[in-house]
Amino acid sequence: xxxxxxxxxTAGAVGVPAGPPLLASRxxxxxxxxxxxxxxxxxxxxxxxxxxxxxxxxxxxxxxxTTLLASWRQQAVTGADPxxxxxxxxxxxxxxxxxxxxxxxxxxxxxxxxxxxxPAATPVPDRAPRPDELEVLAAALAARERPVVLIxxxxxxxxxxxxxxxxEFLLRHTGQRLRVVAAGRAGxxxxxxxxxxxxxxxxIGPADLAFTTDEVADLLTVxxxxxxxxxxxxxxxxxxxWAAALRIAALGLHGQPDPDRWISQLGADxxxxxGYLREEVLAGLDPADRDLLRRAAVTDTVCAGLAEALTxxxxxxxxxxxxxxxxxxxxxxGGRPVWYRCHPLLADLLHRELARLPAEEQRDLHGRAASWxxxxxxxxxxxxxxxxxxxxxxATDLFVxxxxxLTYDRGGPSGPVPAPPPAEAVSRDPELAxxxxxxxxxxxxTDAAHQHLRLxxxxxxxxxEPRRGRFARLVAAVELTLARxxxxxxxxxxxxxxxxxxxxxxxxxxxxxxxxASPAIAEPAVGAATAGRLDLTAPDEGAAVRVERPxxxxxxxxxxxxxxxxxxxxxxxxxxxxxxxASGFATARAAARxxxxxxxxxxxxxxxxxxxxxxxxxxxxxxxxxxxxxxPPCQGWSAQLDCGYAYLALALVAVHRDQATEAEANxxxxxxxxxxxxxxxxxxxxxxxxxxxxxxxxxxxxxxxEARTHWSGRGGELDARxxxxxxxxxxxRGDLPTARDLAGDPPAAAPLAVAxxxxxxRAGDPRAAARxxxxxxxxxxxxxxxxxxxxxxxxxxxxxxxxGRRAGRTVEQALDLAAPDxxxxxxxxxxxxxxxLLAAHLDSGTAHWPMVSDLVRAVEVPxxxxxxxxxxxxxxxxxxxxxxxxxxxxxxxxxxVEIAAELSVSVNTVKTHVxxxxxxxxxxxxxxxxxxxxxxxxx
Numbered sequence: 034x035x036x037x038x039x040x041x042x043t044a045g046a047v048g049v050p051a052g053p054p055l056l057a058s059r060x061x062x063x064x065x066x067x068x069x070x071x072x073x074x075x076x077x078x079x080x081x082x083x084x085x086x087x088x089x090x091x092x093x094x095x096x097x098x099t100t101l102l103a104s105w106r107q108q109a110v111t112g113a114d115p116x117x118x119x120x121x122x123x124x125x126x127x128x129x130x131x132x133x134x135x136x137x138x139x140x141x142x143x144x145x146x147x148x149x150x151x152p153a154a155t156p157v158p159d160r161a162p163r164p165d166e167l168e169v170l171a172a173a174l175a176a177r178e179r180p181v182v183l184i185x186x187x188x189x190x191x192x193x194x195x196x197x198x199x200x201e202f203l204l205r206h207t208g209q210r211l212r213v214v215a216a217g218r219a220g221x222x223x224x225x226x227x228x229x230x231x232x233x234x235x236x237i238g239p240a241d242l243a244f245t246t247d248e249v250a251d252l253l254t255v256x257x258x259x260x261x262x263x264x265x266x267x268x269x270x271x272x273x274x275w276a277a278a279l280r281i282a283a284l285g286l287h288g289q290p291d292p293d294r295w296i297s298q299l300g301a302d303x304x305x306x307x308g309y310l311r312e313e314v315l316a317g318l319d320p321a322d323r324d325l326l327r328r329a330a331v332t333d334t335v336c337a338g339l340a341e342a343l344t345x346x347x348x349x350x351x352x353x354x355x356x357x358x359x360x361x362x363x364x365x366x367g368g369r370p371v372w373y374r375c376h377p378l379l380a381d382l383l384h385r386e387l388a389r390l391p392a393e394e395q396r397d398l399h400g401r402a403a404s405w406x407x408x409x410x411x412x413x414x415x416x417x418x419x420x421x422x423x424x425x426x427x428a429t430d431l432f433v434x435x436x437x438x439l440t441y442d443r444g445g446p447s448g449p450v451p452a453p454p455p456a457e458a459v460s461r462d463p464e465l466a467x468x469x470x471x472x473x474x475x476x477x478x479t480d481a482a483h484q485h486l487r488l489x490x491x492x493x494x495x496x497x498e499p500r501r502g503r504f505a506r507l508v509a510a511v512e513l514t515l516a517r518x519x520x521x522x523x524x525x526x527x528x529x530x531x532x533x534x535x536x537x538x539x540x541x542x543x544x545x546x547x548x549x550a551s552p553a554i555a556e557p558a559v560g561a562a563t564a565g566r567l568d569l570t571a572p573d574e575g576a577a578v579r580v581e582r583p584x585x586x587x588x589x590x591x592x593x594x595x596x597x598x599x600x601x602x603x604x605x606x607x608x609x610x611x612x613x614x615a616s617g618f619a620t621a622r623a624a625a626r627x628x629x630x631x632x633x634x635x636x637x638x639x640x641x642x643x644x645x646x647x648x649x650x651x652x653x654x655x656x657x658x659x660x661x662x663x664x665p666p667c668q669g670w671s672a673q674l675d676c677g678y679a680y681l682a683l684a685l686v687a688v689h690r691d692q693a694t695e696a697e698a699n700x701x702x703x704x705x706x707x708x709x710x711x712x713x714x715x716x717x718x719x720x721x722x723x724x725x726x727x728x729x730x731x732x733x734x735x736x737x738x739e740a741r742t743h744w745s746g747r748g749g750e751l752d753a754r755x756x757x758x759x760x761x762x763x764x765x766r767g768d769l770p771t772a773r774d775l776a777g778d779p780p781a782a783a784p785l786a787v788a789x790x791x792x793x794x795r796a797g798d799p800r801a802a803a804r805x806x807x808x809x810x811x812x813x814x815x816x817x818x819x820x821x822x823x824x825x826x827x828x829x830x831x832x833x834x835x836x837g838r839r840a841g842r843t844v845e846q847a848l849d850l851a852a853p854d855x856x857x858x859x860x861x862x863x864x865x866x867x868x869x870l871l872a873a874h875l876d877s878g879t880a881h882w883p884m885v886s887d888l889v890r891a892v893e894v895p896x897x898x899x900x901x902x903x904x905x906x907x908x909x910x911x912x913x914x915x916x917x918x919x920x921x922x923x924x925x926x927x928x929x930v931e932i933a934a935e936l937s938v939s940v941n942t943v944k945t946h947v948x949x950x951x952x953x954x955x956x957x958x959x960x961x962x963x964x965x966x967x968x969x970x971x972x
Contacts (some may be wrong), residue, residue: 243274649817
């Protein structure tokens with residue numbers, strides 16, 4: 034008979050026989066793997082989670098669920114209050130039915146309720162309980178002074194949801210005296226959605242369980258492995274913090290002479306990694322799910338439509354959702370439609386399995402992907418997969434038809450690298466080599482792109498007469514792509530000139546001039562990339578010439594105008610010529626729309642929207658941005674970048690309208706565009722406005738410096754406005770000498786002149802302010818925000834001089850300018866004294882009575898912002914320490930999600946504290962709460 038160390042026997046309830054012997058090993062966690070890395074942030078998440086009835090730790094195999102719960106319980110045991118029981122533990126096994134599971138629940142609950150009491154005192158049935166038994170047990174638990182914590186490890190092994198019906202009854206009827214912490218993989222048999230909606234669920238997923246860079250460093254240290262800091266970051270990125278892969282890596286790094294190189298090569302070719310993925314991650318999946326993952330591996334990311342095209346499975350959307358939500362094997366991007374990606378190591382394994390499929394099947398999958406991408410406005414991806422599939426005809430057709438949309442895609446390796454086409458295929462159709470050049474250019478492999486261009490040049494003479502003009506146009510387009518991706522403005526201008534020269538009318542004009550000068554036919558140049566000029570006068574004898582077939586859209590003059598115009602407008606934007614860029618984008622956008630090129634139209638429309646917002650044309654900017662975002666979806670990083678400009682335009686519109694929440698939301702969506710100079714400068718400028726409005730002038734100044742750094746060296750109108758904004762900030766901080774230096778003496782531009790006038794007024798010299806203030810009324814070419822700032826400053830100066838009539842007339846003129854576009858900020862952030870002017874304006878009569886009435890309530894009075902030194906009334910209900918901590922974070926630019934990450938708490942916890950802060954401070958938004966807190970000297 035087994036001894037007490039291996040089995041336990043539970044006493045039954047009154048009148049119920051004792052249950053069968055139970056394994057003691059299932060009532061205590063397994064021995065922790067050594068060495069163990071302590072992760073306090075996760076322990077805090079669990080500590081806070083057990084304040085809710087259910088805490089769910091859900092992730093695929095190897096993410097450290099069991100280790101986390103065991104170490105957390107161990108800490109609870111070693112540091113427990115003698116009057117508090119440690120959490121109970123149950124390891125669920127496959128095949129546990131209701132009776133068997135309740136046998137263990139019986140033993141676990143007795144171990145924490147009152148071990149020394151009569152077993153009948155807390156009657157826990159040793160098999161699936163009857164309703165009356167559950168009510169007795171619920172009442173007993175509800176009567177306890179302290180909650181009982183029950184850990185259920187590997188709960189996904191329960192296949193019968195009815196097995197947990199009694200436990201869910203207890204959760205509902207014990208007055209939250211029962212707290213369940215459950216860990217598992219996919220398909221947990223709990224009413225997750227109901228618990229989530231009821232606010233009774235704390236969720237800890239792969240994103241939380243993933244090791245941070247510091248934790249990866251700790252793990253390597255406890256394993257006695259020393260690697261450079263940069264290699265630690267690479268290891269974390271390669272594994273995405275996956276605990277099992279990190280532990281395998283830590284063991285494999287022992288004795289490696291070049292650990293940095295070993296980490297860079299870590300992949301599914303490591304037997305331990307591949308074995309773990311196959312046996313623990315993929316083995317338990319439905320065969321249809323495994324097939325879906327393998328087929329989807331032909332792409333880096335997959336959505337429901339693409340998955341259905343690859344598999345023929347009409348339920349692909351449901352399978353993808355389950356693999357992400359339940360199994361945690363896919364990561365959704367949160368967009369619409371949702372795109373999913375695999376963990377890098379799992380993707381590596383799937384790619385290797387895909388490579389073992391018959392070549393014909395692989396070509397079929399890539400062909401399906403090419404067709405789907407071509408039908409869904411993804412020409413770059415369609416071209417790649419057509420080339421990988423070896424479908425040379427389709428690849429060439431895609432390039433020749435969609436070259437305008439390819440020109441403004443953005444590169445970077447994304448998927449398998451196509452093999453070069455056979456020489457005979459290029460000989461039959463040199464445009465195939467141009468298609469390969471375009472694809473390699475988008476991948477960032479400029480050397481290969483130039484090689485394909487030279488190859489195309491070598492076969493160009495074989496083209497018949499009608500094809501030569503088109504070939505020259507396609508060569509110029511590829512050269513434009515290469516020049517743009519290389520960041521070479523002069524090469525872009527040269528390529529634009531060559532592209533425009535291929536327009537039908539330009540070609541006719543050049544031909545006529547050439548014929549007048551000489552009977553010989555002119556030789557169109559392919560460009561420096563091909564290291565020479567092409568002779569297209571006659572095909573080589575015996576050369577194979579491909580039969581001409583029609584291709585739509587290839588000769589449309591609008592395509593050339595759209596592509597060349599967009600390139601020129603982008604150059605103007607990079608040079609700081611905002612007016613020239615706006616005009617160029619408007620013209621190119623019209624051509625792109627005429628040619629039916631939504632990708633090129635998105636590039637133009639999104640940037641034109643931002644430029645319109647910078648000019649102050651808020652309504653036009655808003656309409657253009659929404660039109661851009663409503664264009665046919667063009668997924669991918671480059672399209673996200675272009676959409677980022679549209680979202681940034683909406684953010685700037687919201688800033689001018691004093692809609693802080695909407696501005697913050699659009700700034701978040703605009704993030705992909707932030708890497709480019711214009712977008713980065715404007716985004717930092719917008720955030721500086723918002724932080725300054727909240728009273729955090731130090732952060733606002735840092736952001737303005739960041740904005741000027743983005744725009745460094747470009748000068749022009751935007752530079753002047755950024756300098757003026759920084760001067761205004763220094764003026765607000767009382768640093769008048771720095772503000773005066775930034776504005777210049779004399780000011781070089783209208784925004785700086787307005788800033789200089791404000792500095793003079795703040796220095797107590799209204800006459801100097803009036804002298805510096807430029808004539809805004811006749812300067813219709815100024816950006817509207819600058820005109821409004823100047824007009825309102827003139828009104829304040831007129832009122833100070835006692836000229837109430839001129840002040841009122843000027844305010845009405847400013848209102849006439851502001852009302853059509855919904856401006857508020859120039860009024861709510863104007864000089865002291867404007868509020869009184871607006872109030873008087875209501876009495877004297879205005880055509881904008883509702884707007885003025887609203888502004889009178891909204892305009893801030895700087896002298897009332899808490900600068901007084903007298904006593905301040907106390908709060909009726911003081912803030913807690915945690916609320917004070919979160920209140921300090923509210924001064925920053927961090928979102929609630931980011932604050933939660935900083936404090937290692939859930940975002941729901943942060944939201945609850947923020948609501949309490951607003952209630953206690955009688956505030957309805959963040960900046961009001963911060964201002965009130967400063968008045969009370971809480972921060």
